[in-house]
Amino acid sequence: MSIQKNNIPWLEDSDPLPPAQSACSDEASGLKGLVAAGGGLSVKRLLEAYRNGMFPWYSEGQPVLWWSPTPRMVLEVENFKLHRSLRKTLQNFAQQPSARVTFDTAFDQVITHCSQFKRQGQNGTWIGQDMVLAYQALHRAGFAHSVETWIDGKLVGGLYCVSIGKAIFGESMFALQTDSSKIALAALIAFAKQHNIDWIDCQQNTRHLASLGAHEIAQTAFLQALGEAVTQTAPTWEFLPIYWKNLF
Numbered sequence: 001m002s003i004q005k006n007n008i009p010w011l012e013d014s015d016p017l018p019p020a021q022s023a024c025s026d027e028a029s030g031l032k033g034l035v036a037a038g039g040g041l042s043v044k045r046l047l048e049a050y051r052n053g054m055f056p057w058y059s060e061g062q063p064v065l066w067w068s069p070t071p072r073m074v075l076e077v078e079n080f081k082l083h084r085s086l087r088k089t090l091q092n093f094a095q096q097p098s099a100r101v102t103f104d105t106a107f108d109q110v111i112t113h114c115s116q117f118k119r120q121g122q123n124g125t126w127i128g129q130d131m132v133l134a135y136q137a138l139h140r141a142g143f144a145h146s147v148e149t150w151i152d153g154k155l156v157g158g159l160y161c162v163s164i165g166k167a168i169f170g171e172s173m174f175a176l177q178t179d180s181s182k183i184a185l186a187a188l189i190a191f192a193k194q195h196n197i198d199w200i201d202c203q204q205n206t207r208h209l210a211s212l213g214a215h216e217i218a219q220t221a222f223l224q225a226l227g228e229a230v231t232q233t234a235p236t237w238e239f240l241p242i243y244w245k246n247l248f
Helices: 043-051 084-095 107-116 129-140 180-194 207-211 219-229 241-246
Strands: 003-005 008-011 034-038 065-067 072-076 099-103 144-151 154-164 167-175 199-203 215-217
Touching: 043 129, 043 154, 072 219, 084 180, 084 241, 099 180, 107 129, 107 144, 107 154, 107 167, 129 144, 129 154, 144 180, 154 180, 167 180, 180 199, 180 241, 199 219
Parallel strands: 008 034, 167 199
Antiparallel strands: 003 008, 034 065, 072 199, 072 215, 099 144, 144 154, 154 167
16 A cells, blocks of 8 residues: 655555656645655556656655656657758768667667766766666566667667657667767657657756757647557567668
């Protein structure tokens, strides 16, 4: 049975998550968008959360926290901003025999890099070892995927995401070379266009995502779109070089 702390449901492993619409709306407390705490990070729990518009996000020393922010940041693939500099980078990349993008060939490496990647304005990372293990299990179950950018046989950038049906939930990315994470994201966009996937969930508003065309939508609109997307047949997760044509 769940117990209440500060009006936030605290879950036992067997408790279902509350509905996303019940998220805390108290912005002053810093808890706006928080739905529940606890309940573990099993594959079953993660799938329950994502199917219902929630995701885990917490720091070391905290319990598992489940969030459903409103408004929600999404990147509609048709609105992806392929800036001139990135277009040139992608065109050069696609023409290099030693450069390639792959899916799901180095998931463990990608999530490890993401957990260690230092971002501007952040002192640490929210991807602790328990999160790494949980998403590795989700990957083995076929619902978490990695996008890898390779140059000269070396992994130089990438991202990982969750996918259920035709819903894609972006999680984190890293770059060891300039634009290498953007190349991975562009490949994901090209893949989404190829398979008639309309949007990628970006969870929260950031300046970087906004610069690439992401924008906020109401929670009700997101949950409606999500409910439709998760019931559709999932695509085969592989990247073919011909998919670049969807961007150029």
